[in-house]
Amino acid sequence: MSGPAKKVWLANMERKAPEAAELWDAITELQLEHWELQWRPELFKALERLKQAGIPRKAWPQSRHWDWRAKAQAFEGMLALPGYSVMCAGVTQGLMILDVASQRCRIESQRGKDLVYVKFVENAPWNRAELLYDPPRYRGVGSILIRAAIERSLREGFKGRVGLHALPQSDDFYGKTCGMTDMGNDPDPEFQGMRYFEMTFEQSEVFIAKGKRP
Amino acid sequence: MYYTPSFRLIFYTLSVYKVPMSEKRTMTLNLTDAEMRVLEELSNKKDLSKTAVLRQALRLYQLVEARIEKGEKFFFEDDKTKEKAEVMML
Numbered sequence: 165m166s167g168p169a170k171k172v173w174l175a176n177m178e179r180k181a182p183e184a185a186e187l188w189d190a191i192t193e194l195q196l197e198h199w200e201l202q203w204r205p206e207l208f209k210a211l212e213r214l215k216q217a218g219i220p221r222k223a224w225p226q227s228r229h230w231d232w233r234a235k236a237q238a239f240e241g242m243l244a245l246p247g248y249s250v251m252c253a254g255v256t257q258g259l260m261i262l263d264v265a266s267q268r269c270r271i272e273s274q275r276g277k278d279l280v281y282v283k284f285v286e287n288a289p290w291n292r293a294e295l296l297y298d299p300p301r302y303r304g305v306g307s308i309l310i311r312a313a314i315e316r317s318l319r320e321g322f323k324g325r326v327g328l329h330a331l332p333q334s335d336d337f338y339g340k341t342c343g344m345t346d347m348g349n350d351p352d353p354e355f356q357g358m359r360y361f362e363m364t365f366e367q368s369e370v371f372i373a374k375g376k377r378p
Numbered sequence: 379m380y381y382t383p384s385f386r387l388i389f390y391t392l393s394v395y396k397v398p399m400s401e402k403r404t405m406t407l408n409l410t411d412a413e414m415r416v417l418e419e420l421s422n423k424k425d426l427s428k429t430a431v432l433r434q435a436l437r438l439y440q441l442v443e444a445r446i447e448k449g450e451k452f453f454f455e456d457d458k459t460k461e462k463a464e465v466m467m468l
Contacts, residue, residue: 244441245441265437266438278426278434320433321426321427323425
């Protein structure tokens with residue numbers, strides 16, 4: 165980790181109370197162990213539940229195939245691809261890998277300018293309502309990670325500009341909760357029709373102000 | 379008179395120096411007029427500081443090198459014609 169963990173807060177939905185958490189600017193062996201030993205078994209159970217509930221396979225989260233160990237190893241030491249994680253109650257609650265070098269803005273007003281691109285982001289299975297956790301254990305992990313991407317963008321001199329391709333189940337989160345501009349389906353076959361979302365400086369300010377509201 | 383522009387650069391340090399990654403180290407970079415002009419043009423075009431431009435250049439260079447070392451090729455593709463041109467890395 166490049167610096168001390170940042171204190172953040174998650175909403176504990178079982179206790180209906182805020183709970184102190186940490187934002188790490190790293191993905192270490194500890195987080196990868198949690199992914200292997202806690203996330204994966206929980207995800208298999210959740211997929212079994214989706215199957216029992218008759219939810220069609222195409223509606224299952226596409227991230228179910230992600231291998232965070234392979235991703236972390238592939239990007240280890242790469243200055244362009246920093247990792248982040250959210251820790252709460254001693255367990256990894258969210259993981260994210262950014263690309264801070266190779267992507268450019270698409271919105272006309274900022275076209276061609278550098279931005280922070282969210283390459284991969286995932287919430288722990290027990291925090292996801294779409295996996296039929298009722299209630300999900302923690303809320304706020306996604307917002308904390310998007311906030312971290314905005315802060316990284318500000319620190320790099322990119323003025324809060326952030327972009328990402330969303331998995332279908334997350335379209336509403338990025339469009340409505342985060343207030344990003346929905347640029348529609350990306351025609352590039354690499355993205356399999358995923359929608360591309362982008363955040364301007366002004367949108368990043370609104371998002372940050374929303375997080376400060378009591 | 380021959381003039382070599384220079385300015386102060388701040389980079390994230392490498393872990394081999396055994397100091398935390400967030401600590402920054404300062405170096406002086408000497409550039410030719412032509413190099414400085416390009417740096418200034420990129421800095422203006424990208425709305426980034428010169429330090430930020432050089433950081434981006436370093437990150438991209440490392441990214442490209444890592445993929446080429448793995449045996450991959452570096453292409454540019456024309457968005458309209460889909461024509462690909464390989465960038466030769468020597």
